[in-house]
Amino acid sequence: xxxxxxxxxxxxxxxxxxxxxxxxxxxxxxxxxxxxxxxxxxxxxxxxxxxxxxxxxxxxxxxxxxxxxxxxxxxxxxxxxxxxxxxxxxxxxxxxxxxxxxxxxxxxxxxxxxx
Numbered sequence: 373x374x375x376x377x378x379x380x381x382x383x384x385x386x387x388x389x390x391x392x393x394x395x396x397x398x399x400x401x402x403x404x405x406x407x408x409x410x411x412x413x414x415x416x417x418x419x420x421x422x423x424x425x426x427x428x429x430x431x432x433x434x435x436x437x438x439x440x441x442x443x444x445x446x447x448x449x450x451x452x453x454x455x456x457x458x459x460x461x462x463x464x465x466x467x468x469x470x471x472x473x474x475x476x477x478x479x480x481x482x483x484x485x486x487x
Contacts, residue, residue: 442456
């Protein structure tokens with residue numbers, strides 16, 4: 373079985389790719405919006421706001437929690453979720469840094485020269 377050659381990439385590149393993967397589903401983006409709007413939310417509340425099954429929402433929450441974008445605290449039989457503001461700030465800074473680096477030097481395009 374093939375193995376990823378992660379040693380060829382910086383910690384920052386791996387981190388950003390992992391964050392991008394976690395954000396690659398529109399339901400996860402919507403969940404983040406819900407959590408930042410409501411500040412704190414139970415899984416059932418999120419399920420009520422999305423056209424998804426509870427098990428599907430739980431999987432999306434698990435992925436967002438895995439990368440640290442949200443926190444989940446057990447409150448009896450329920451889990452109370454909230455956005456991890458420190459992590460969101462870090463992600464914002466890293467993405468800004470990446471795009472500043474990518475756009476450094478102006479907007480060069482891959483135009484072919486006409487003869």
